[in-house]
Amino acid sequence: MTQPANSQVNILxxxxxxxxxxxxxxxxxxVDGVSFSLKAGETLGLVGESGCGKSVTALSILRLxxxxxxxxxxxxxxxxxxxLVGLDEAAMRGxxxxxxxxxxxxxxxxxxxxxxIGTQIAENAxxxxxxxxxxxxxxxxxxxxxxxxxxxxxxxxxxxxxxxGGMRQRVMIAIALACNPKVLIADEPTTALDVTIQAQILExxxxxxxxxxxxxxxxxxxxGVVAETCDRVIVMYAGRMVEAAPVAxxxxxPRHPYTRGLMRAIPRLxxxxxxxxxxxxxxxxGGLVPSLIRDIPGCAFAPRCALAGDRCRxxxxxxxxxGEGHRxxxxxxxxxxxxxxxxxxxxxxxx
Amino acid sequence: MVSxxxxxxxxxxxxxxxxxxFVFFLLRLAPGDPAAIIAGDDATVTQIAAIRAKLGxxxxxxxxFGLWVLGMLQGDFGTSIFSNLPVSRLIAQRVEPTLALALxxxxxxxxxxxxxxxxxxxxxxxxxxRLVMLFAVMGFAMPVFLIGYVLIYVFADRLGWLxxxxxKPLSEGIGPWARHLVLPSLALGITYMALIARITRAxxxxxxxxxxxxxxxxxxxxxxxxxxxxxxKNAAVPIVTVIxxxxxxxxxxxxxxxxxxxxxxxxxxxxxxxLKRDYPIVQGLIIVFAGVKVLVNLMIDISYAxxxxxxxx
Ligand SMILES: Nc1ncnc2c1ncn2[C@@H]1O[C@H](COP(=O)(O)OP(=O)(O)OP(=O)(O)O)[C@@H](O)[C@H]1O
Ligand SMILES: [Mg+2]
Numbered sequence: 001m002t003q004p005a006n007s008q009v010n011i012l013x014x015x016x017x018x019x020x021x022x023x024x025x026x027x028x029x030x031v032d033g034v035s036f037s038l039k040a041g042e043t044l045g046l047v048g049e050s051g052c053g054k055s056v057t058a059l060s061i062l063r064l065x066x067x068x069x070x071x072x073x074x075x076x077x078x079x080x081x082x083x084l085v086g087l088d089e090a091a092m093r094g095x096x097x098x099x100x101x102x103x104x105x106x107x108x109x110x111x112x113x114x115x116x117i118g119t120q121i122a123e124n125a126x127x128x129x130x131x132x133x134x135x136x137x138x139x140x141x142x143x144x145x146x147x148x149x150x151x152x153x154x155x156x157x158x159x160x161x162x163x164x165g166g167m168r169q170r171v172m173i174a175i176a177l178a179c180n181p182k183v184l185i186a187d188e189p190t191t192a193l194d195v196t197i198q199a200q201i202l203e204x205x206x207x208x209x210x211x212x213x214x215x216x217x218x219x220x221x222x223x224g225v226v227a228e229t230c231d232r233v234i235v236m237y238a239g240r241m242v243e244a245a246p247v248a249x250x251x252x253x254p255r256h257p258y259t260r261g262l263m264r265a266i267p268r269l270x271x272x273x274x275x276x277x278x279x280x281x282x283x284x285x286g287g288l289v290p291s292l293i294r295d296i297p298g299c300a301f302a303p304r305c306a307l308a309g310d311r312c313r314x315x316x317x318x319x320x321x322x323g324e325g326h327r328x329x330x331x332x333x334x335x336x337x338x339x340x341x342x343x344x345x346x347x348x349x350x351x
Numbered sequence: 352m353v354s355x356x357x358x359x360x361x362x363x364x365x366x367x368x369x370x371x372x373f374v375f376f377l378l379r380l381a382p383g384d385p386a387a388i389i390a391g392d393d394a395t396v397t398q399i400a401a402i403r404a405k406l407g408x409x410x411x412x413x414x415x416f417g418l419w420v421l422g423m424l425q426g427d428f429g430t431s432i433f434s435n436l437p438v439s440r441l442i443a444q445r446v447e448p449t450l451a452l453a454l455x456x457x458x459x460x461x462x463x464x465x466x467x468x469x470x471x472x473x474x475x476x477x478x479x480x481r482l483v484m485l486f487a488v489m490g491f492a493m494p495v496f497l498i499g500y501v502l503i504y505v506f507a508d509r510l511g512w513l514x515x516x517x518x519k520p521l522s523e524g525i526g527p528w529a530r531h532l533v534l535p536s537l538a539l540g541i542t543y544m545a546l547i548a549r550i551t552r553a554x555x556x557x558x559x560x561x562x563x564x565x566x567x568x569x570x571x572x573x574x575x576x577x578x579x580x581x582x583x584k585n586a587a588v589p590i591v592t593v594i595x596x597x598x599x600x601x602x603x604x605x606x607x608x609x610x611x612x613x614x615x616x617x618x619x620x621x622x623x624x625x626l627k628r629d630y631p632i633v634q635g636l637i638i639v640f641a642g643v644k645v646l647v648n649l650m651i652d653i654s655y656a657x658x659x660x661x662x663x664x
Binding site: 062064068092093094095096097098101102104106109110111112113114115123124127128159161172175 | 475476561562563565566567568569570571572573576580581584585658659660661
């Protein structure tokens, strides 16, 4: 089975999403005008440096932003045409874990330590599919098989501390998929795992997408992962979207200077990966990520950008069409491409 | 599991031994010669000596101790100096009211405090939370006897809903029995409730910020299930610990409450025996109370193993 027949239908549409947090220092604009759509069965990558708002975007879609800390300040999130922003909590609970599921970055702490694996998978199915106790347990067993956990029957009655990190992440995936969701949001699902396990989990996700046709939003800071698994990519910077393109297009002609900065950082990442077993964050571009509290009138990347002109600093660039299904928020994108070549040459020279 | 429980049970023996040594020698060191007290102010030296001999106080201290421990192992806690009745019978007569009071207090306090604590945590920093915490601070600050007298004044004197004082044994019907327990249980339980509610809230707040709660919410589970299964089970260990510590506090609270409400239980027996220096009764009571505390402690330790699968035994 390849892509489902309805692959052209937008299953999720996010329009101008803005999420902010109230802090003692002021309002943090963690997500500031993000728009994208997700087609059925598609894998969409969401990349950017630490703190750029990837997780907050994901949590906003599921409406899991703690109301005591922050709120969705504006925009629209439509799931199968139904508006989720402002939807009442009870209806939202019917969507979470049922139609839209999420897996988290930390498999070691994301499972409940005092409940068995079986309970944690089965309760999903019991809640949303109306299965009885026995049927739900059967479903849990099926899911453990699906995520390739050996000896599933025994594992059902085990507790998370009896499993390795990789297995826990498989269990998380089993939980997320228990109700056959249409959308799976995977927030850095492999960051906490060592490299061989990372590859296995990514393979598993790809296989699940093939078999079940689940649309996936894959959050990562690892462009290598994006290249291998995604159809399209969104690059975020300081809470804003800076570029969106099909994967091949993005790697061939990155238009936004920030994206190109990220790409230059790739080889370094691989080098560092050996030392720690974990890939470091993307902080290879000179300068600092701007504070999200101050209102940034122009392009958020301008202070770090070699191409930035006066207009970049005073006017916020909209997402401009820069190619086939390719958009970038940069006034200088045309120069940028030449610049990219130059940068690449320099990078060679340095090494 | 069974072997774990047995091992823990065996481990209580040395603890009780140390308690016995302390009780025995502490009372021997206390000022005042019981024989002289019993004999009265104008007794002769020979009269006092006779009483000494009768009580066994003339024998070597170690022998006295050995006989006392041996007797207790056979259920013989000695004889009251004043009433000449066996201490074990005196204690047995007074157990029912105290047990009834302690258990009803425990039940009321736990049954109200845990939901209150969970509610406060779920509504952290909102009005409900602040009200619960206000109650907790006040409950904690007010002494048991004050609460007791206020309750008596309002519900017995003014409203006349409940009896002022006293105790009715369970054998005389459950209605009167329960009616006599309501006010003392509340008086004794409020401090205790405040303590448990506070710990429940704190423990729940800590748990509610954990990643696995976010996971539970991302599954769309009902709020009740998230709070009562996913969160409360993780928050349980400190709560159960405090309930156990509370039982120790309860024992001292019982003495005061029984006095305020005129309940003929172990608390009153303790007060009377201490005032009269009736050593055998005091010794027996301390041993019984210590035994209860050790047992409660044991039950708490065992409950940990049920609550948290990561605890090895
Ligand atoms: N509860 C909160 N209160 C205040 N600020 C928050 C809160 N949650 C997130 N933020 C802020 O929102 C911004 C985006 O955070 P987010 O977690 O989405 O980053 P991210 O892109 O997922 O980063 P990472 O790669 O480290 O996971 C950060 O600046 C962060 O400090
Ligand atoms: Mg994140």
